[in-house]
Amino acid sequence: MTLVTIDTSAVAESDRLDFWRSTVCDNFVALNVAPTGTGLVAGRVTAANVADTHLRRISSVPHTFERTERQVRRADEDYLQIALARRGRTLVVQDGREAVIGPGEFVLYDSSRPFTFATSDSFEYSVCLHPKRDLPLSAAEMASSTAITFDGRRGVGALLPPLLSSLDRAVGDDLPEAGQAAVARTIGDLFVALVRSRVPAGAQNLHLVRARAYIDDHLADPDLDPAQVAAACAISLSYLHKVFADADESVAGRIREQRLQGAWADLRRSDLPIGAVGARWGMPDPAAFSRSFRTRFGLSPREHRRS
Template identity: 30%
Template sequence: MLPESTFCTEDLPASDRFEAWTQRLGNTHAPMHLSSERTADYRGHQRVLALGDVTVWPATFDHLVFHRTPRLVRQSDPEVLHLSLLRRGAGAASWGRQQVGYRIDDFHVNSSSLPYEISTGHDPVSIIGVEIPRTALGLRAGQAEQVVGRRVSGREGMGALLAGLLVQLTSDTSSYRTADAARLATVVTDLVTAVFAHALDAEEFLAPETHTRTLTLRIKSFVRQHLGDPDLTPASIAAAHHISRSYLYRLFQAEGQTVAAYIRDQRLAGAHAELTDPRLHTLPVHAIAARWGYTRPGDFTRAFRTAYGITPRESRLRALQQLSVDAVHSTVDTTRMTPPAPLPHH
């Protein structure tokens, strides 16, 4: 599991909630003056994933106004850049005369070195925040601050890739180990750098290693989006990214795998998830195979058996049998917990 902490204002008395939330966000980002129309009984929930110098924090909270003044900047500046992916609600930010509104799946970009005011809508908002040291980005001095105040989309391009990673990372951390934190911090940093470089039209200034890692991530995202295409091949992938097949092979070799193996593993993982999903038990096995790019059922069966040691049909049967066993156990447990009805009095 990744290092993680959780904070919920509802664990505190109502009178202490807003002050505690103010302190929590100040420790997460930088000292700020916070105000709200709901201070009497404030509702806020935050998880913090510590990835070394990078922090990722999904949060949901009531109406809030953040105000970081020039005086607070002078008093304490951790020199971090902040990104918020807006998942629910609405928000707006201002830096003097400059004002920007944000909608769902937009990134808000801020800097602890600049004064600002941010306000959310009246309804609760949900965000995924990222705190990253300014010096960690592979950009020239002063470039990162040029992105502050721009509306960065999380619906397309590198922004969508970063948004997808953050959503996946914060949705389920059970598959990660503590040792994965440093690797994830590198991936997040590379993607933030690439998003900023794209916003500045400065991709040519990216460090070679950052460009290589982000290109690999973009290619993998492309592959996952086209797994149902039976014509997905190294040649088509290379052509879509305007690189040679030999360069594509080198990118994956650096990750310790081959292009063909990555395609196969992703297809089989997707097919396995659908075969073991009870909601899809009436969908024929060959139809699931076709959804994941296998046009010949025999090829799918052989590849599946090699990967999982059983056939697709056996995998589906085991999943359904386990579901039946779990249902029986659940019924038995419920029966044991229900006290017997009292005997009637005569």
């Protein structure tokens, strides 16, 4: 768990703004980064990873950070995030709600939908980005918990600041892979506790869990469809659709999204031909794969690989 610190003071004044914008997008998610002052931008980011969970601390002058619909479409980041205010006050907007956080308060927000952070003065946050795929939460539960102010001094919320502070202190130590996975699970458990402390929890439907697992294990099968999933789970097709609808998903949408996310990652790390990547993820028709990829991410598979 290597701790990395990036500071704009190490960069020539003429390059600082571009450097800062790149630093923020590289360490968080793609954003419009707009300092609201007229002087030189000054900022600092400290970054570390625990398994697939990202821990960040950021401080700077007043800003507006905006995640747009276009940026969401073009990205593969899919995190539920926590921003804990250490200094300054911030307006957070997502999912039709607005929250204001000050020191000791925090919000949850979702990288897969647009959001805005607008600070009124200089600020400092601790931020945790946790993969949504590792959270046993429905899409409806997560969407109902964003842009709500949590008090980090009371209730379940009081668990968060000391956890993030202890991680800040421990993150420089060597921790085996198994230990990192255990720490990441602990962080995920806290996310679940926070969401369900504010959002009424429905019991996780066992059929939904089984159906998602079956889909994830059979994405390479080009014939995978809702009927096959229902048969494998020994439930009716109509009930399968209901189970997914209750979780604010669709069966076909889940299959398509998981395939495209897998292809997105493979195009970054694999030298396979583009058509072979599509076929590997159950999309053997190159033209159809390219159309679906462009619709989801806003660029073609070839453009993504080139970038």
